[in-house]
Amino acid sequence: MVATHKIPFLDLRKQYHQLKDEVLKVTEEVFESNAFSGGPYVATFERAFADYCGTSHAMGVNNGTTALQLAMLALGVGPGDEVIIPANTFIATAWGASHVGATPVFVDCDPNTWEIDASKIAERITERTKVIAGVHLYGQPFDIAAVQAVAEQHNLRFIEDAAQAHGARYNGTRVGGFGEMACFSFYPGKNLGAYGEAGGITTNHRPYYDHVLSLRNHGSQTRYYHDEIGYNMRMDGLQGAILSIKLRYIDQWNARRQAIAARYQQEITNPGVRMQQQPGFAESVYHLFVVTVENRADFLRYLEENNIVAGLHYPVPCHLQKAYESLGYHKGDFPQAEYLAEHCVSLPMFAELTDEEVNQVIDVINRY
Ligand SMILES: Cc1ncc(COP(=O)(O)O)c(C=O)c1O
Structure with a gap:
């Protein structure tokens, strides 16, 4: 749907x-x-x-x-x-x-x-x-x-x-x-x-x-x-x-973000979607829920066609920003950061997302 x-x-x-x-x-x-x-x-x-x-x-x-x-x-x-x-x-x-x-x-x-x-x-x-x-x-x-x-x-x-x-x-x-x-x-x-x-x-x-x-x-x-x-x-x-x-509300809002993140982690089963690994020491508050996909342009087009608004965090790594051109970095210097910049997609994430909206995000991504 x-x-x-x-x-x-x-x-x-x-x-x-x-x-x-x-x-x-x-x-x-x-x-x-x-x-x-x-x-x-x-x-x-x-x-x-x-x-x-x-x-x-x-x-x-x-x-x-x-x-x-x-x-x-x-x-x-x-x-x-x-x-x-x-x-x-x-x-x-x-x-x-x-x-x-x-x-x-x-x-x-x-x-x-x-x-x-x-x-x-x-x-x-x-x-x-x-x-x-x-x-x-x-x-x-x-x-x-x-x-x-x-x-x-x-x-x-x-x-x-x-x-x-x-x-x-x-x-x-x-x-x-x-x-x-x-x-x-x-x-x-x-x-x-x-x-x-x-x-x-x-x-x-x-x-x-x-x-x-x-x-x-x-x-x-x-x-x-x-x-x-x-x-x-x-x-x-x-x-x-x-x-x-x-x-006074932050813990409640963070808990809701964590619940949404847990659903994304468990219920998005599309093998083409990779997620941020969470080591045992880390309890995230999911300011953003970022995934990577191989063909981002295609995935973004698909999300848009299916009424889901996504973000990019961040499309250009710091070392390749024009503002830092004078520091002399080149493409290839930091392959992991560059990979993320080219493949990251941020899914809808905020405490007031409804369960129905979360269902739809999951369903749309699993059908990709
Ligand atoms: C990681 C990080 N550092 C620093 C800032 C700067 O904060 P501000 O936008 O309040 O200046 C932001 C947010 O914009 C951020 O995400």
């Missing part, structure tokens, strides 16, 4: 309708109290998010990309330094390094988990390497122990790009406290999404916390006294207030 209606890749309206009364009420409160930038609503969210991640501190900022930039600054990364980054990630992981004047150095991903391949990191390390940025890609924790071991061996710091992985667990513990810092995005489409731009950093280290608070606020701890060159990267009060509401 052709899906009876178009099954969207993501539909944020359904969630908004569920939360509308709470969201509009708190919006009024924020506006009435004039707490527009930073302030008590952000502080309340920061405390709740730190508790949720099991970390000592959380800092709200204006988006996930600046979270990465601030983490690099707090680690003292700057011009001349190198940061190890998986080639298969959203480009913003690399911006974190570039925006502080450092050079992203890419590594290939594992052929089965599609995450940073820890066994390939050592060969990319030079005397300029400062940091390894691992990415919990598509909501699934990467092999933290393996990355941490390389970092320790070479006296490097490592951070988590957790932009896609709010609530995901590594060996039973939520991500966010494994690296020196973890960077989150609250972009609207994320598992925990604001109603506008927002991001955050979690850490168990007080000095990073103090430094990021200063950097995000014009390099200032006391108003009109500026200890260093800083930035305006504060979180909006409204986003803090809305995120506090949504944080």
Whole structure:
């Protein structure tokens, strides 16, 4: 059967309708109290998010990309330094390094988990390497122990790009406290999404916390006294207030994503469809449900004809982006990341997908 209606890749309206009364009420409160930038609503969210991640501190900022930039600054990364980054990630992981004047150095991903391949990191390390940025890609924790071991061996710091992985667990513990810092995005489409731009950093280290608070606020701890060159990267009060509401639902939404993912994993039996392998240490929150197929153009055409909207995450690996042409990478440098870029397809995945819609996605794919 052709899906009876178009099954969207993501539909944020359904969630908004569920939360509308709470969201509009708190919006009024924020506006009435004039707490527009930073302030008590952000502080309340920061405390709740730190508790949720099991970390000592959380800092709200204006988006996930600046979270990465601030983490690099707090680690003292700057011009001349190198940061190890998986080639298969959203480009913003690399911006974190570039925006502080450092050079992203890419590594290939594992052929089965599609995450940073820890066994390939050592060969990319030079005397300029400062940091390894691992990415919990598509909501699934990467092999933290393996990355941490390389970092320790070479006296490097490592951070988590957790932009896609709010609530995901590594060996039973939520991500966010494994690296020196973890960077989150609250972009609207994320598992925990604001109603506008927002991001955050979690850490168990007080000095990073103090430094990021200063950097995000014009390099200032006391108003009109500026200890260093800083930035305006504060979180909006409204986003803090809305995120506090949504944080109360995140586990429920993640559980629903996991249930949908389990059905895709068990019931999509088409042998031409490959899925991300999930090692025992990883409990994914399925920000995205990515599969690979040999003939992607044909598969995408088929899905479209059958009313299923798919995504591509991501069609060009970081090392082959035009923005990084000057770094001198070539096609063939990272075969796994390149394979994924050419063959990946993201299936509809969000908590409000109905069972009937999930049935239809499964049925359509099995008939391909
Ligand atoms: C892996 C990853 N890192 C960083 C970011 C950047 O976050 P933002 O869009 O909030 O700047 C995103 C999301 O867009 C992401 O998916």
